Amino acid sequence: MELPRFLLGDNTDHPDDIFIIHTEYPRFIINLVNDEVEWLEEFSREDESDLQSEMGSLIEAASEFYDREVSRYEE
Numbered sequence: 001m002e003l004p005r006f007l008l009g010d011n012t013d014h015p016d017d018i019f020i021i022h023t024e025y026p027r028f029i030i031n032l033v034n035d036e037v038e039w040l041e042e043f044s045r046e047d048e049s050d051l052q053s054e055m056g057s058l059i060e061a062a063s064e065f066y067d068r069e070v071s072r073y074e075e
Helices: 045-074
Strands: 006-010 019-022 027-033 037-038
Touching: 006 037, 019 045, 027 045
Parallel strands: none
Antiparallel strands: 006 019, 019 027, 027 037
């Protein structure tokens, strides 16, 4: 099965949160309400410094995905 790069997550226990799941490396779940990230990978110290520089673009891509999905529901 081929998964899309991003998935939109919903949970009734967290009705005000907006979860986006990034399915490619580095896998993570971000809550767009507060930009809290839960990593689904383990990283070495070297990887962590690389991720810090990449994180901004990953959050931006997750936000763009969410905006695109919401606009499709509104049509």
